Amino acid sequence: DTGVSQDPRHKITKRGQNVTFRCDPISEHNRLYWYRQTLGQGPEFLTYFQNEAQLEKSRLLSDRFSAERPKGSFSTLEIQRTEQGDSAMYLCASTTGEVYEQYFGPGTRLTVT
C-alpha cells in the first residue's frame, strides 16, 4: 500500500492557461474524491467518482473544470482558462465502500499568476 499519490506537487501557470492534475488512489479503493483547499480554510468537496462513474459535482466546479477517471483507476482534474481565483491546493482522496475514512494524497498546489 503506497498511499494516494498526486502529480505534480506544485504548478505555477499564467492566467488563461490550461492545467491538468493527476491522482493515483490506493489500488483497491473504488471511490475517489477531489477537494479544493484555499489558504486558511478547510478542504471543500469538488467531485466524486465511484469506479469510473462521476456521480456528483459540487456547484464549486464551474464549466471550466472537468474530471475523469478512465477505467476506474487514476483520475485527472483539468482546469481550462485558469483564473487567479483558482489558486489553491487540490486534494485527492480515496476510500472503499466498506470503510468511511478517506485517505488523502499530498495535494497539488496551483498558483495562477
Place this chain on the structure above:
Amino acid sequence: AQKVTQAQTEISVVEKEDVTLDCVYETRDTTYYLFWYKQPPSGELVFLIRRNSFDEQNEISGRYSWNFQKSTSSFNFTITASQVVDSAVYFCALSETNFGNEKLTFGTGTRLTIIP
C-alpha cells in the same frame, strides 16, 4: 445542509500541557460520521479518528481522546501532555451517508502550536 464549526482559529500551549480542540456540527441526518484529521506543515491530511452517530462512547488512543456528545452536537478532541510534534492544523469533518457518497464537510480548522 450540514455544517462544521471550529470556533478556535489558533491555540498555543506550552509543551506537556493538555489542550482541547472544539468541534460543533449541524446535520439533519440521523446517521452520520464524524472525523478528525491532522494537517502538519507538509500539507498532507492525516486521518485520526472516525465516529458514527450511534456510538457516543468516548475514545482514547494514547495521548489522544475524543468526546462525542449528541445532545450538544459536539465532537471535541483532547491531546494530553502535548508535544512539539503535535503542532499542526486540525480539522473536524462530517459525512452524511448519501447513496455511497460520503463526501466530507470540513470545519475551518484549528492551528495548534506547541511551544517547547
